[in-house]
Amino acid sequence: MTENIKSITMGLFGWVKKRVRFRIRDGTDLESEILNIIAGPIYLYTILSVWVLMMFEVIPYFYISTCLLHRCFITTVLVEMMSNWLCMMYVSNKFSPGLAQDRCMDDIKNIKHSNNGLLPQTEAASVANKQKLYWYWRPCLSCNISRPPRCYHCPMCYTCILKRDHHCFFARSCIGLHNQRHFIVFLAWASLGTTYSALHFVYYFLKVYWSHVSILDLFAPFTLIRWIFGYSSLYLTHTMLTATFMIFFILLSTTFLINQVELIAKGITTFESKVIDRGKVKVTDSRNLNDKIRAVFGSYWALNFLVPLHLIFRPVEDPLNWPSIKIT
Ligand SMILES: [Zn+2]
Numbered sequence: 001m002t003e004n005i006k007s008i009t010m011g012l013f014g015w016v017k018k019r020v021r022f023r024i025r026d027g028t029d030l031e032s033e034i035l036n037i038i039a040g041p042i043y044l045y046t047i048l049s050v051w052v053l054m055m056f057e058v059i060p061y062f063y064i065s066t067c068l069l070h071r072c073f074i075t076t077v078l079v080e081m082m083s084n085w086l087c088m089m090y091v092s093n094k095f096s097p098g099l100a101q102d103r104c105m106d107d108i109k110n111i112k113h114s115n116n117g118l119l120p121q122t123e124a125a126s127v128a129n130k131q132k133l134y135w136y137w138r139p140c141l142s143c144n145i146s147r148p149p150r151c152y153h154c155p156m157c158y159t160c161i162l163k164r165d166h167h168c169f170f171a172r173s174c175i176g177l178h179n180q181r182h183f184i185v186f187l188a189w190a191s192l193g194t195t196y197s198a199l200h201f202v203y204y205f206l207k208v209y210w211s212h213v214s215i216l217d218l219f220a221p222f223t224l225i226r227w228i229f230g231y232s233s234l235y236l237t238h239t240m241l242t243a244t245f246m247i248f249f250i251l252l253s254t255t256f257l258i259n260q261v262e263l264i265a266k267g268i269t270t271f272e273s274k275v276i277d278r279g280k281v282k283v284t285d286s287r288n289l290n291d292k293i294r295a296v297f298g299s300y301w302a303l304n305f306l307v308p309l310h311l312i313f314r315p316v317e318d319p320l321n322w323p324s325i326k327i328t
């Protein structure tokens with residue numbers, strides 16, 4: 001029995017050690033890897049706790065005749081967030097090397113590339129060359145394939161992602177060509193749901209909890225410490241943790257949502273917005289706003305906010321040639 005436990009423990013330890021070493025060697029860091037592991041459970045804990053809190057405590061306290069209506073609303077938010085979160089995880093943006101392997105340019109094969117999609121750092125590279133290189137097909141040294149413009153390797157996903165926007169730690173997946181729509185719909189429902197819940201919760205907290213909690217309980221880390229030493233209940237600690245994460249998610253989802261709307265209007269990705277900020281290259285999309293929206297959501301974009309439609313209405317986009325994109 002003891003031997004079995006020992007061998008299982010050693011096996012697990014070896015697996016973790018090997019995994020951590022491999023990830024660091026492969027172009028990521030320990031902080032990102034830890035974030036990649038804990039962000040998803042934090043999201044699930046928060047969303048489910050908020051739903052339970054609203055359904056069985058806050059909404060019944062405020063509403064009697066319209067209780068069912070409010071419960072339906074908060075459940076709709078939960079279903080929309082969860083379905084789009086799952087789509088963010090499982091809708092693939094992986095670039096298939098069979099599409100055009102021979103398009104890799106021989107003259108740039110030997111240029112040293114970074115694995116996280118940064119521009120090639122050659123000493124003599126002029127601005128013009130950087131602009132040109134940015135739009136070439138380039139080799140991915142990790143996947144051993146050539147990749148089209150706007151396609152970058154993600155060290156966390158271990159693959160090349162079409163129109164890579166960024167790696168989302170909460171979904172443990174990259175946001176790119178096919179799942180950006182789910183990311184935006186998720187953010188919209190998250191902003192709406194968390195704001196609605198927080199406004200109700202603050203008022204509920206002042207009415208119900210305020211008179212018998214310590215001021216220290218307002219800050220989740222202190223509540224946690226007070227609970228450990230027996231000064232606070234487990235339920236209050238859980239409620240304050242939920243409230244803290246809820247406020248955090250309001251700020252995060254709203255900020256990301258505004259940012260994504262701006263990016264769609266410009267027709268660029270998060271990565272490209274940083275490149276533009278650094279003055280390296282300027283990426284512009286010559287399409288009108290309607291076409292830029294269709295490039296992300298496909299046709300009938302508004303329907304995506306009710307039902308995931310990535311299998312029916314694909315993004316109206318050419319992910320290999322990008323005919324409407326101009327680099328200056
Ligand atoms: Zn790759």
Ligand SMILES: [Zn+2]
Nearest residue numbers: 154157167174
């Ligand atoms: Zn990724």
